[in-house]
Amino acid sequence: MLISSYNPTALGDVLMMITGQATNAEQEVELKGDVARIYRTSDQQLVGVNLLNANNYVDNLTGNGQIFLDDQQVEQVNQALKTNGFSDRLQADHEPKFVVGLVETLVAHPDSDHLHIAQVDLGQEKLQIVCGAPNVGVGQKVVVAKVGAMMPDGKLIWPGKLRGVESFGMICSARELGLSGAPQRHGILVLDATSEVGVAFDFDQDYSRNY
Incomplete structure (x- = not known):
């Protein structure tokens, strides 16, 4: 699962991605460079990533709400994670919802x-x-x-x-x-x-x- 949203008008150049479910009480955030890694405290499972200064890492980011990242953009996000010190890798999700x-x-x-x-x-x-x-x-x-x-x-x-x-x-x-x-x-x-x-x-x- 990969739910992505981009709203530069309201949030600036931040790409927000959700990979799993967790309430606010169940999650923690780890910050490194331009990446906020959001994980579930019970099992350390990744549930989200916020990428700041997203246009420095990902090409052709447009939209004002939910967006659908292509394979190349997801790979660029994965490179951004690595550059900022994280080992997680995201998978593109092309299944219609x-x-x-x-x-x-x-x-x-x-x-x-x-x-x-x-x-x-x-x-x-x-x-x-x-x-x-x-x-x-x-x-x-x-x-x-x-x-x-x-x-x-x-x-x-x-x-x-x-x-x-x-x-x-x-x-x-x-x-x-x-x-x-x-x-x-x-x-x-x-x-x-x-x-x-x-x-x-x-x-x-x-x-x-x-x-």
Whole structure:
């Protein structure tokens, strides 16, 4: 997993990368030169890297939010880690995190009057997702934010439990996806039946007919 963001307007020339999950209470930071290495205190596992003066190390950094580093840029980050005294190596992550899924089954949550437990087919895998949308139904084509996705508002998707039931992603609404003209009402985005399961969600299409 590699979640990268770059926001020079708000944060200056800092490339922020997340490689794992940890709360603020569970992590520590080690500083060397232009690198802040963030690690989980329980097992010393790397969970993030902040690279200062990033343009001195990485070519073609553009964007204002989440960005997707190519293989060459990741290798340049690894060289920056080495130059600043760290032995960690990051791996490029090209797996799409917003994917078209098919709701195969839906059962009521045993400890909630509005949550449902969905089994969602993503083509190469199936995920259990707890969903509270009133319009979710079996047979729908939906947009799934997988573990490791960064939502348009900056929220990260991690595995979790909702009232004791494990959930491994989120079925998204148009508003959560930041789509133009998305309604503010509560409810997931239901895609056309012809949408292909397992493909990356195309944010550039016009989905207003599905609202």
